[in-house]
Amino acid sequence: MEVINNISQLRKSLALHRSKGQTIGLVPTMGALHEGHASLVRRSVKENDVTVVSVFLNPTQFNDPKDLERYPRTLDADCQLLEECGADIVFAPSVKEIYPEPDTRQFSYPPTDSVMEGAMRPGHFNGVCQIVSKLFSYVEPDRAYFGEKDYQQIAVIRRMVEDLGFKLQIVPCPVVRQDDGLALSSRNTLLTKKERVTAANIYRILNESRSLGLTVQQTHDYVVDEINKIPGLEVQYFSIVDGDSLADVNSWDDAQSIVGCITVFCGSKPIRLIDHIRYI
Ligand code: PAF
Numbered sequence: 001m002e003v004i005n006n007i008s009q010l011r012k013s014l015a016l017h018r019s020k021g022q023t024i025g026l027v028p029t030m031g032a033l034h035e036g037h038a039s040l041v042r043r044s045v046k047e048n049d050v051t052v053v054s055v056f057l058n059p060t061q062f063n064d065p066k067d068l069e070r071y072p073r074t075l076d077a078d079c080q081l082l083e084e085c086g087a088d089i090v091f092a093p094s095v096k097e098i099y100p101e102p103d104t105r106q107f108s109y110p111p112t113d114s115v116m117e118g119a120m121r122p123g124h125f126n127g128v129c130q131i132v133s134k135l136f137s138y139v140e141p142d143r144a145y146f147g148e149k150d151y152q153q154i155a156v157i158r159r160m161v162e163d164l165g166f167k168l169q170i171v172p173c174p175v176v177r178q179d180d181g182l183a184l185s186s187r188n189t190l191l192t193k194k195e196r197v198t199a200a201n202i203y204r205i206l207n208e209s210r211s212l213g214l215t216v217q218q219t220h221d222y223v224v225d226e227i228n229k230i231p232g233l234e235v236q237y238f239s240i241v242d243g244d245s246l247a248d249v250n251s252w253d254d255a256q257s258i259v260g261c262i263t264v265f266c267g268s269k270p271i272r273l274i275d276h277i278r279y280i
Helices: 007-019 035-047 065-067 075-085 124-139 151-164 186-190 193-211 217-227
Strands: 002-004 022-028 050-055 089-091 141-145 169-173 233-242 257-264 271-278
Touching: 002 007, 002 151, 007 022, 007 050, 007 089, 007 124, 022 035, 022 124, 035 075, 035 141, 035 169, 050 075, 050 124, 050 193, 075 089, 089 124, 124 151, 141 151, 141 233, 151 169, 151 257, 186 271, 193 217, 193 271, 217 233, 217 257
Parallel strands: 002 089, 022 050, 022 141, 050 089, 141 169
Antiparallel strands: 233 257, 257 271
16 A cells, blocks of 8 residues: 655556556545445445545634644555555545645535534535545546445535546445444544444434424424433434435425434534435
């Protein structure tokens, strides 16, 4: 496995693979890798000749400096896991390498990037589009792998790919959950043992809400009320939306695919956890 820190070396190495007709899979990450990332890398290894994993904690997508500061940084352990998963290239550049000058590009794909996380974290998806578009142009992958845990992120990236005409396939990969249902996330390591146990209620309640035969509004209220009843959890938002456009729906007949996307504050720090559930 090659570990590369600069763009020209990455391009050189990939040109060699491409000249042999090899296909390239890209798994963009911000490090602090866990089994969820590993599942993306293994899938890319299976489906492509060469797998590139980027490990870059992208500052432009953090609107809260404290959040960026406390984000776990574990490059050595990440490289060990990536080697075990069969990755071929780890691209781990510095911030200066990616942003020698401030990136002033503006991306706007409403409603996908303006609702939910877009409304709560202004500029977040703009930063995601900045880094992902740069990675796509450096790597020129045939396929790029993203976890469905960040459901909204995939919807925004799909719009960006259409807009900028990148010739690649976006491969959404299912959420990996622990035995009690908690979605794997790098942020879980910031939870205390007690908070970690409490956090499992989020998915339990989301899952319960699928089988109660309630209307969209009743389902919304059920999830919010039940989660807020649990000490240590506070719902920031829960939106039931069209699974493609992310526009709000009022009835189960409003769209062919409907998902509920939630963000919950957990514990006293607090840690923001996101999850989603598919209704249709
Ligand atoms: O999902 C993430 O970890 C990040 O948003 C991504 C796609 C790697 C861009 O920094």
